[in-house]
Amino acid sequence: MAPHVVFLPYSMMSHLTALVQIARLFAFHGLRVTIITTPHNALVFQSLVDKDRLVSGRSICIRTLKFPSNVLGLPEGIENLVSTPNVEIAGKVHYGVVNLLQKPLEQMIRQLNPNCIVSDMLFHWTVDLAEELHIPRFSFQPVSFFCQCVRHCLREYTPHNKVDSDSERFTIPGLLHEIKMKRSEIEDFLKEETYYGKMVKSVVDADLRSHGIIHNTCSLLEPGYAELYEKIRGRKGWHVGPLSLFINKLDDVKRSKEIHNSNFSVPNWKESDDCLSWLEDQDPNSVLFVCFGSSTRFSNDQLREITLALKEANCPFVLVVKEQQDHHDGNSNKEMLNKNGKCFIIKGWAPQVIILKHRAIGGFMTHCGWNSILEALTLGVPLITWPLFSEQFHNANLLEQLGLAIRVGADMWNSGFIVSCPVISREKIESAVKRLMCDSEDSRKIRANVKLMVERLNSASEEGGSSHSDLIALIEEIKRCAFNNST
Structure with a gap:
């Protein structure tokens, strides 16, 4: 046996x-x-x-x-850190999983x-x-x-x-x-x-x-x-x-209309048809995908700088924002961007792999989680790195050493998903976006390195x-x- x-x-x-x-x-x-x-x-x-x-x-x-929800004072179904709205609840979930x-x-x-x-x-x-x-x-x-x-x-x-x-x-x-x-x-x-x-x-x-x-x-x-x-x-x-x-090589079952994230089944993605249709109208390798993972929470001030930078950079983009962030200034930022017509806003969860696979995607602004890096590199997508917490600054250093990414973001480590470091200006963000998404010398070098890395990873x-x-x-x-x- x-x-x-x-x-x-x-x-x-x-x-x-x-x-x-x-x-x-x-x-x-x-x-x-x-x-x-x-x-x-x-x-x-x-x-x-x-x-x-x-x-x-x-x-x-x-x-x-059974997860010990009652003991921890948590509602049923909060069993994964991705579903936790704040640090306190995340700590309870961790304690329940590791200790209880x-x-x-x-x-x-x-x-x-x-x-x-x-x-x-x-x-x-x-x-x-x-x-x-x-x-x-x-x-x-x-x-x-x-x-x-x-x-x-x-x-x-x-x-x-x-x-x-x-x-x-x-x-x-x-x-x-x-x-x-x-x-x-x-x-x-x-x-x-x-x-x-x-x-x-x-x-x-x-x-x-x-x-x-x-x-x-x-x-x-x-x-x-x-x-x-x-x-x-x-x-x-x-x-x-x-x-x-x-x-990918082992799965021989075709997934025609199922939505997957890193080959995982997930709930229906309500914006799927709209987003994919929008991407179909964009030129190949022209769109920047902006996503900072499933748990990161930026301040509204930082979100405003990000949205203004993306607008001024004048390249199409898909931006993922958390539902908790979509209020007050967040709403006005969305309205401003939607009028621009060169963007698609996703509120809440986004199927990262499906978006990265699309022929229109030409870059990925990421928090540098290791899974996100591997997903992007296997699909041949160059990166703009914005490390925030955990080991992400080390990942950004590795990518920079290998010539696979352009660095942006703060130089201050955060203790958790709630980003508390100083706000990065729209000018700095815009400069990084243009360096990667425009036909610059930096962009050509990085794209050549990423293409070579795809071949190495596949081999x-x-x-x-x-x-x-x-x-x-x-x-x-x-x-x-x-x-x-x-x-």
Whole structure:
């Protein structure tokens, strides 16, 4: 019988999307897979798992545990960080997933008696359970090798403590390239003791005891950093990305009128026909897509500067704004832009992959989430980077080093989804848009680099490519461990 692998995704779309894709790949390659999550998170990918099982005959299923909404004082259905309107509720969701569900998750995993656990990094306690069950545990890290190396070198060498101000640039020792940062761009937990910092330490300690660490990345995207990462961590780092390329090749069921985000089923997108029709009327590679992820909240002052800059840049664009932001000044900004006729405004959620795939899209202004970067690069879309929080400043530095993007935005790290850094002027934003979207020397160089990267990423996911080889080797390693444990 094939080895049985249990997957535990975290309740945040960027984490959940990638880990479920890995689960589907494992099932496709013959492993038995069980994904454990909460009911409303399961709805996001239930239809895809059903197709995998019923149409393609893959051994994959979902088990759910009730989310402790009553204990946390939350309404039913708030189980993912994308559905949280503020930091306080996001904190409750995190606490419920990581802490309150630990005991029920442990009990379910013991009952399932799997041969392997693959968990999101934040479920660091699974390493203790794996040791108890005498099975391997693999940690999933939803960030790049480069980011992990930067964080390690910042902890190891503390170059940010050797400058006189937050605005002074310094070079980070120990990396393969000369990477400069400001102290204001570094995560808080690397500069002082925080709750998240304690959690990161637990994650790092658990990784050191794990059998290996899985990343949605490609060695050709960040050359040399997989090897540096393994040297730093002392654990094998499996690079199995970009995952979307593998999933696209494996899915043989045509999705004619279904709406997907990173190959996930999602609720009906009410503006789909209007937006796609509008894009059809635009010239190829002429439209800038502006989206800062599913959770970011800008101030109305910053939104106004963004909208005015886009209007003055005089190129067509699709702009995604959050529903919470669509009031007062937000409404007047929308009315002004709609009169312009060169834009399409999406309120709330947007199917990023569908829009990025359209022939009219010629650029992407993004907050630099790792999933967004991979989605854009696999589709050949150059970027304007506006990092805001988490590891996004490291991602922006990598893209800049590789010549794949133009940088804009503040040089101040934010502690959460609510953006509190100083407002960026419309002039600075307009300049970045024109540099990418007009026929400038910078634009030509970046587009040539992106085109080359598309070829590299595709080759990595082909049979015999670096990511494909790592994926197969990872599956074989799980089979080997299961066989050894059974004899």
